[in-house]
Amino acid sequence: MSSTDKINNIVIVGGGSAGWMTAAMLSKQLECNAKGSKVNITLVESDNIGTVGVGEATIPPIKTFNRMLGIDENDFLKHCNGSIKLGISFENWPKKNHQYFHPFGRFAVDFDYIPFSYFWNKHRASGDNKPLHDYASAWHLAKNNKFSPPSPDKKSLFSGFDYAYHFDASLYANYLRSYSEKRGVKRQEGKITKVDTHESNGFISSVTLASGQNIAGDFFIDCSGTTALLINKTLGIKFIDWSENLLCNRAIAVQTCHTKVISPYTRSIAKQSGWQWRIPLQTRMGNGSVHCSEFIDEQSAMDELISDIDGEILSEPRVIHFNVGRREKFWHKNCVAIGLSAGFLEPLESTSLHLIQRAVMRLIAHFPNKKCDEVNTKQFNNLTVTEYEHIRNFIILHYKATKRDDSEFWRYCQHMDIPDSLQHQIDLFSSHGHLNVDANDLFKQDNWLAVLTGQNIHPTTVAPIMAYKQKIDLPRTMNSFYDIMTKTVQKLPNHEDYLKEKCPFLIK
Ligand SMILES: Cc1cc2nc3c(=O)[nH]c(=O)nc-3n(C[C@H](O)[C@H](O)[C@H](O)COP(=O)(O)OP(=O)(O)OC[C@H]3O[C@@H](n4cnc5c(N)ncnc54)[C@H](O)[C@@H]3O)c2cc1C
Known part of the structure; x- marks a missing residue:
């Protein structure tokens, strides 16, 4: 040159x-x-x-x-003003009063090059009713408001989780x-x-x-x-x-004081015509409503948001239009x-x-x-197009896989036509639990699993390969994963204590 x-x-x-x-x-x-x-x-x-x-x-x-x-x-x-994010708690998404966690990082461990989810699904088919997130160390940390960076010991069940920030x-x-x-x-x-x-x-x-x-x-x-x-x-x-599948086009953002502990995860709470976020920063909570203006007017969305938030309001609510x-x-x-x-x-x-x-x-x-x-x-x-379409599909899944039929908005989402590539992913998973995931994809096997199973889409049969995996005592192994995670997390620091130690001057 x-x-x-x-x-x-x-x-x-x-x-x-x-x-x-x-x-x-x-x-x-x-x-x-x-x-x-x-x-x-x-x-x-x-x-x-x-x-x-x-x-x-x-x-x-x-x-x-x-x-x-x-x-x-x-x-x-x-x-x-940073805090730790271990994943997202999706509340009222599959149906009302139903929660699941999309954790960062992995579920337990794969055995013998076979995905952990195949074992979990077999265990589930034999009567275990623990949700998949019970086998994610990020969820154990999140629900106990704990945080310590992933263990460098690759054998530890706390080495496979990941984290981001608010x-x-x-x-x-x-x-x-x-x-x-x-x-x-x-x-x-x-x-x-x-x-x-x-x-x-x-x-x-x-x-x-x-x-x-x-x-x-x-x-x-x-x-x-x-x-x-x-x-x-x-x-x-x-x-x-892309509004045919992703209907939301308005947001309202408002900041409030903390009233409770600073949780190390984001909350996404499904509402009548969209959802609300709760993002805990060190010194305040970020709250917002994401909704579709064709299904709810601005004043009703504002009233719904204000009536749902805790704590003193610190900023004038701001309406944001987007496509x-x-x-x-x-x-x-x-x-x-x-x-x-x-x-x-x-x-x-x-x-x-x-x-x-x-x-x-x-x-x-x-x-x-x-x-x-x-x-x-x-x-x-x-x-870039491939990347956008991949993320688009993953987001559409949350809406499409709902069982909610208590509002026009959710009925539309449940029955809408979706891109063929997403339909293929759902069909593939629903049959034997397989997933189409490319090495360059942002959302990997465990991300898809979290949302699919969290939204109550499960394979209709146990993966056929599992018929050959007789050596593992599945109930014992699964219980021991759960027990180890439950016990280990108790010994780890609180998220707030971790932040206080790292950035002492912000939290009072
Ligand atoms: C409701 C909502 C919630 C979101 N939440 C998240 C989230 O949780 N996580 C996440 O990753 N992303 C989130 N995003 C997206 C994120 O906010 C944006 O991707 C990010 O802020 C990037 O914005 P931007 O810099 O492209 O645009 P902007 O922040 O709008 O910046 C545009 C810049 O261009 C300048 N400009 C424009 N016109 C001119 C001009 N004529 N002359 C000179 N300067 C000009 C402006 O002054 C400004 O500096 C959210 C978005 C929305 C709408």
Whole structure:
């Protein structure tokens, strides 16, 4: 590559979680502050427009993202009002007064290269009624409000669980801003009022602020949120709507004081026309309603949320409108969309920050020269589509697999047509307990199992291979797993004590 082809001027439009996560990772990977580096990264954000300001629950790969940036976990927890997340408690989803836990990490252990779930299903068929989550160490920790990092001893049943964080999204963006600025990223405040393109090839050439300042670049990253200023407003890439299966299109967010212990898990509580979240941060609780405006009006959703929350209200409830779906293309010409400008899958499984993380890492892996070769951009787009569709299917499963028929909303969900690929997954599992999981998929065997069995979808027969597995004394083994987990967890620290030790100044 000749030096004139090399991208040296990158402009990131937007300073929400997407903008600053992108700036932080690019500044690190492109070695912006290395001696002699000619790479300039400018991030433009408008204080007047602001950010969406939600996005408080994450999934385990966020730890890898922070680690790649060299961020110390305790420092991050301290500055971002962070707490630990071991999974999600789904309440009233399969039916009313029914709960299951989607834990991070694994269920017990596989034996002899056969998935643990096959043994569990055989045990269940012989009359055991313990739910699958009773064999997950993350659930034992969560329900007892305990936390200690996974054991390094691979033989321990507490080595296979995983964890993520709850944190304040605005504090995380500030934290990454400070990280990025130290590594040479230039922040420019101001509202972009004009975007120019090259006449010859339609590539973006510069953005102009309301002040008249012009910022030129070789490569542009659209992190402008749902405005999609570059990818849609400038380059005309359309949005593919997925609301046929993912009906929710409104959220109301409100913060409250803690009234109880700080639980190390998110709660998702199904309501008449959607669901509510409870996300416990160190110093406050994040609460919200996610619902569909065709089935419940704003005032009723607000009343329902306010009547359900505990503790003094700390913030004015905020209504957020959103559309679920994705861009037709994520990378077009010399512009990549990352964050809400690229698409949105509702927050049920806390996947949006993860999609940002994946997009940034994928961009680094496919980093272009100034020509932005189409083969390369096509590959990036194909991989991203697969990822979005995989997550979409997993989220739809929660709605489709409900047995609730107490409202129009749930009746629609129960009877809606779903993508063939998801129907295949359900059919495959329902027959012998097998699952179609690819190595690159975000949600692995144990994630699918948690939701399928939690929502009361079970294989109609025990996996045939189990007829050959006679050596294991199943009742004894399963009971011993449960007993070990129950007893071990009692010896581990409380989640709050763990946080107090790691970040002493936040919790009173
Ligand atoms: C209700 C709800 C709950 C969510 N919960 C979760 C969750 O639990 N976990 C999770 O992972 N994700 C969650 N998300 C998603 C998450 O909030 C977003 O993915 C994340 O915040 C990224 O947003 P963003 O940076 O793309 O956009 P934004 O935060 O909207 O930022 C857009 C930026 O662009 C700038 N901008 C826009 N136009 C201009 C202009 N003309 N000139 C200059 N600057 C401009 C703005 O100033 C701002 O800085 C949730 C989303 C919603 C709606």
